[in-house]
Amino acid sequence: MTIPDIVPSTADAVTPAIVSESAARPSSPLRRRVMGLALPAIGENLLHTVLGIADTILVAGIGIVALAGVGTALNVLFIVMAALSSLSVGASVLVAQAIGAGNTVRASHVAGQSLLWGIVLSLPITLAGLIFATPVVALYGMAPDATAVAAEYLTISAASIPALALMLIGGSVLRGAGDSRTPMLVTALANVLNLIASWGLIYGHLGMPALGVAGSAWGTLIARVVGAALFLFILLQVSTRIRVGGPGTWRPRWRTAREVVWLGAPAALEEIIIITSFAALTPIVVGLGTVALAAHRVVLNVLSLSFMPGIGFSLATTALVGQAVGAGRIDEARAVTNVATRWAIIWMGGLGVLFILFAPQMVGIFSGDPQLIAIGATAVQVVALAQPLWAGTFVIGGALRGIGDTRTPMVVSGILGWAAVGIAFLLVSIWPALWAVWLAYIFTGLPEIGALWRVWRRKVRC
Secondary structure (H helix, E strand, O other): OOHHHHOOOOOOOOOOOOOOOOOOOOHHHHHHHHHHHHHHHHHHHHHHHHHHHHHHHHHHOOOHHHHHHHHHHHHHHHHHHHHHHHHHHHHHHHHHHHHHOOOHHHHHHHHHHHHHHHHHHHHHHHHHHHHHHHHHHHOOOOOHHHHHHHHHHHHHHHOOHHHHHHHHHHHHHHHHOOOOHHHHHHHHHHHHHHHHHHHHHHHOOOOOOOOOHHHHHHHHHHHHHHHHHHHHHHHHHHOOOOOOOOOOOOOOOHHHHHHHHHHHHHHHHHHHHHHHHHHOHHHHHHOOOHHHHHHHHHHHHHHHHHHHHHHHHHHHHHHHHHHHHHHOOHHHHHHHHHHHHHHHHHHHHHHHHHHHHHHHHHHHOOOOOHHHHHHHHHHHHHHHOOHHHHHHHHHHHHHHHHOOOOHHHHHHHHHHHHHHHHHHHHHHHHOOOHHHHHHHHHHHHHHHHHHHHHHHHHHOOO
């Protein structure tokens, strides 16, 4: 199967036939283009991660029960974010292909429709969250006090889902148009606001009421509303790369929605499958005790730092490969992927080394409990070994999405993600420790990158 075969064949889709290859661009300019998109995306993810870490530290100040409860609620919210990403991924790919083909009208139309449908689809999710928060978190089998904390946090957070949808889609649209700097700046502002509001509302500072764990959720809601408003303003009035507006912009177009979902739904399902597989680790960890569960949450925060380069290079690869497809330059798509893969492995591998060396100190930022530090540090050191493999899966998956193949990453990563859960269950039955849970991902990393690379080589005729 070649690239024209896997791009949606609807009438409005940008699906140029690639009949010839231009001369490959020099590696140095390509590296600058990749870094120009990847570094702001890494910065944006760094801001998200730092905010998550700061929120975790603030909540940890209330106690281990609060930390465990909020961590569980966030697992549920990650699934919701994955569902909304169907529009953001589809919009990013179609916008990138349209920009590559020089069709700015098409790019603007896709962007506007994606924002509109993001609001429409997020409203029933919000309603479901408000109604079913308690029974959903109860499925995790935590102690009653931790379950109550998780339900309260999730109920408040559900109200912010429409704003979250607009932020996800707005950032993806701009990155598809080649602008990853603006999403980073908007995220920075929203995160600072989130941190200040959460700090004030959790502990009653700055004249705000002391709401405890609920204050963290309210701080996030306020920040997301402000961030969504900024993205809308930029796309309607400010951006020079893509501008949303004009007659009929906000009239629902089923055809465009189908195109976006056609590309985005597999990517969203992939995220849901992966996140639910990570969530499925929680019942395994629960059996190890409350301290291990709290350490598990801390480990996720620490390890998310190592994922940032991979995610940043993946987003850059999707945008640049999509633009190359739109312009009919398949050789450039291959070169971009090679450059991004090499640098992602260097970055994530380097961070993995640092995590191995300084794991106790990093876990100690979140808690002074010696038992928690010992449990968490060992788990961090084990999973850090898989970072170079995950770097490759991030970038090659992004490259496949750029050419319109969002299904292969879904199948490969979904199968191996759940295989890791099964392996973790078996390993914990042998070694009842948190590090045994994460050891499973070393076994699945190599098959995952190998399968994705083989499909990529076949589809671009390397």
